[in-house]
Each structure stands twice: as structure tokens, then as C-alpha cells.
Amino acid sequence: MSSRGPYRRHSAQFKPQLCHDIRSGALGRRDAQRKYTLSANLIQMWLTQFDRGELSTEEVEADVVVDYEAKIAALERKVGQLAMELELVKKTPRLRLVSDSENSSIITGPKPAPSDGGVK
Template sequence: MARHRTYPIAFKRQLAQEFLAGGTSLHGLARRHDVCRNLIRIWVEKYEKGEFDDEAEAANLLELYEARIAALERMVGRLALENELLKGASATSRRPSAATPSVVTGPAVFPSPKDAV
């Protein structure tokens, strides 16, 4: 499955400013940067609303960091739980040192006669 490309806010701001300056057409701008025209239209609307300022960029970066921290916290919790589970399993499965490690138990095996074939 194809993944969506993500663009930095500075790039979006630059394209919106280029389009609003009127130097190039929407079609030419989209072709030059290999971006969909509708996406540039959306970026221009957001730029006009003020969503591409430095505070928005800092908030976006903060959201990314918070999401990464949450994912790492989940991973730490899962690994801690797994570690406790493995510690408990290894403590209950230890054999006493006096027990024989052999799987076969029972009477001793008698050797066969020498002339038996």
C-alpha cells in the first residue's frame, strides 16, 4: 500500500507564498514540485488562515514528540511486564539441585550377553 508523503511546514508555506505572489500558475507550481494542485489549494487556504506560522510549526513538532514519547512509554510498559513474567516463570521452573537431571528414571539397564547378535 502506498504511503502518503509528508511535507514540512516551511515547504508548504513557501509554495503558498509563491502561488499568492502570482509569479506562477497553480498547474506550473504543482508540476515543478511534483505536488497535487488540490493539495496546494488546501495549503494556500491554511496559509491564509495563519496555520503555517512558527507557532503552528512548533505545535506540530510538539505533537510529533508527544506521540513518540507515548509510543515509547507503551513499549517500556510492555517490556517491563514481559520481564516480570519471565522472571516469575524462571523462578517456578527451577529444579532442586539434588534431583537427577536425567529424563529416564527406573531400574538400571542390564548389559546384553557378549555372544548375542
């Protein structure tokens, strides 16, 4: 059984940029393998997709837009939830447990009421 590294996801911007650098000659395949610790098969797969036009910048931008839209939707849901909670808190009357003249503590509690005599 071989030891595999952690599963990594590469950004949609990284893949076409790397393929462009390899195709333009700015970076060799082996240099890319060493620099980014990628397998030769993965680089070959990306280059094939790049050559077919599957890793175009328009698709990358579309993926980014989809990601942003999902984040925006999640944030809008959270804002709605917090707004509802805030309205609920505003509508709930606050109970006054201790008057200003009384001092209370969790340990000691409120002051005892004065008695008018002994025990009967």
C-alpha cells in the same frame, strides 16, 4: 471512472515552506505542480490557508510537538510492558529438565534407566 494516484500526506513543514516559496517568487505554481506532482486546487487551498495564517510555523511546531508526545507515550507504554514481562521472567523459577550428566535430544530423549534384570 478515472484512475487516481495513491493518497499522499504532506508534512506540516512542507506546506508552509512551499507556500512561502510561491509567495516570495522563488517557485511558480506550475513549477511546484510539476516538481511535487500536486494539483492546482491543492496548491490554491494551501495558499489560501497560508494567507489566512492557518499554516504558520507556530502551528507546524505545535503539530510536531503533538506527534512527538504521542510517540513518547507509545514508547513509554511499550517500556512499561517490557519491564513487567522482565519482572515476570525473573520471578518464574527455571525448571531443570536435564541434569549435567545426562545428554538429551528432542529426537532421542533422555537415556533409558538401567534395568536390573529381564522382563517378568
